Amino acid sequence: MKSFLQDMMMNLARWMQGRYGNDSLSNGLVALGIIALLLSIIPGLDALSLLSFACLAIAIFRSLSKNFARRRKENDAYERVMKGPKRTYAIAKKAWAYRSTTRYFKCKGCGTALSVPRGKGTLRVVCPKCKKETTRKS
Structure with a gap:
């Protein structure tokens, strides 16, 4: 049985040579297709099954x-x-992980995410990007 599976994998690898394969967009389309397929189970959202099929195709x-x-x-x-949504998600995930020790906020000048340690009183924070000074309670 093991040699049959190995032969099948080798044949598939040989067939895929010269083809593009998976990338971020393909993975995103598959995820969107699966989500649309699961949502199409809800009554009234039957049209999502077509969207699911299109994404997967x-x-x-x-x-x-x-x-x-x-x-x-x-x-x-x-x-x-x-790039933007991934960065926003990464900052939110980091803020949630360190919520007990660090306070996060955005710079009013440029929107850069800044942080200060909690429990240190009122701190003067200088944005490294735009050099705008802000006073923030930690």
């Missing part, structure tokens, strides 16, 4: 494509769009 098409330049360009555009 596009993800498979992208993975099997041989046009590397076009797929890379699409993925780069996706990465540029997702």
Whole structure:
């Protein structure tokens, strides 16, 4: 049985040579497709099953494509769009993890996330990006 599975994996690897494979955009499309499929179970949201099918079909098409330049360009555009939400999520996750020892806030000048240690009284904070000075209670 083990040699059969190994042979199957080798055949699949050989077939995938020269094809684009998975990237961030394909993974995002698969996740969106699965979420849409799960939501389509709710009565009244039947149209989401079509969205789910379309997302999964596009993800498979992208993975099997041989046009590397076009797929890379699409993925780069996706990465540029997702840079902001990923950064916001990372800051929120960090703020939640260190909520007992650190207080996070945004600079009023440029919007950069700043932090001060909790329990130190009123502190003067200088933004490293725009050099705006803020007084903040920790």
